[in-house]
Amino acid sequence: MMPFLLANNANLEQQLPLYVRCAGSHEQREIDRLSHGYSIHQLFFTRRGHGTFRLFSGQEYKVSAGMALLMPAHRGHHYRPDSSEDTWDLGFVAFGGSAADDLVSKLGVRPSESEAIVFHTSNFEELWLKLEGIWHLIQEGGEHAYEASRRLYDLLLSLMEGEHPPSRSSAKIPATALSHSGLQAAVQWIHDHSSERLLLSNVAKAAGYSVQHFHRLFVASYGMTPQQYLLQLRMRRSLQLFKDDPAITVDRVAEILGMDTSYFIRMFKRTYGTTPKKYAQTGERPKFL
DSSP, X not given: OEEEEEOSOGGGTTTOSSEEEEEEEEEOOOEEETTTOOSSEEEEEEEESEEEEEETTSOEEEEETTEEEEEOTTOOEEEEESOTTSOOEEEEEEEEXXXXXXXXXXXXXXXXXXXXXXXXXXXXXHHHHHHHHHHHHHHHOGGGHHHHHHHHHHHHHHHHHHHSOOOTTTOOOOHHHHHXXXXXXXXXXXXXXXXXXXXXXXXXXXXXXOHHHHHHHHHHHHSSOHHHHHHHHHHHHHHHHHHHOTTOOHHHHXXXXXXXXXXXXXXXXXXXXXXXXHHHHHOOOOTTO
16 A cells, blocks of 8 residues: 655646646545545546446446546545445545646546546556556655656556557557566565565566666666665554554564664664654654655
8 A cells, every 4th residue: 555645846836737746545435525526636546446436417437446537626526435345445646737637638538527537447557556656756755746747647648558558469568568567576576575584686586587677677667776665665564563562662673574673773763753762652753754
């Protein structure tokens, strides 16, 4: 999951023709915005489960795993999972800017109409990786606003391409699709083995890449190295461990994460601006969250 992040780039929103306001993913619950909608455009991606979007006009859109939905700005809408027993994993990015309306119309929605649009994507994993890359840029701070804008544009172009794939009879699987498939496997490997002392060579091997090619592909997709990604993953998990068990020791958290205690303390302070001991004792909210 990618917890909701609000981009710290308000001072650039008037300058950028296309900007990201927020991004994230979570287990979606019911949201009611029927009266006013949202102030800018929203793009949703269903990773698992299924749900229903309903517009103020009464129009309904059913979405399930592998599908995307574009909700134009100021459209009154309501959405919820179709079943309280099933998990609806929903990713999202909200965006605006002087070029946003034109891009939205190119995707098939006219700003003057009260419609949304559903995409049956043929390249969902590629789109999800691009969404994750945008989220990681927001997490790193406002200095990446221009790069986030470029990646958002790339995401929207990929959405257009995925909605209109070439015929199967003549199409070959593009090399980029194979690359993203392997990259997704590598990211899953990192998540599954995040508490171990991972070697980059082993992760690259699991994805079927050389170390050099894997490193280049990962940085291009996520805006950070695999080592930085793993560190952020461990830091976020440490917060959850402290939250789940207030009595847990710093040594124990470091052990669970597969890190030396001194290194864990140093990285925690660098990431959150406070020591893990102080956070564990006081519950002080890290200043960068």
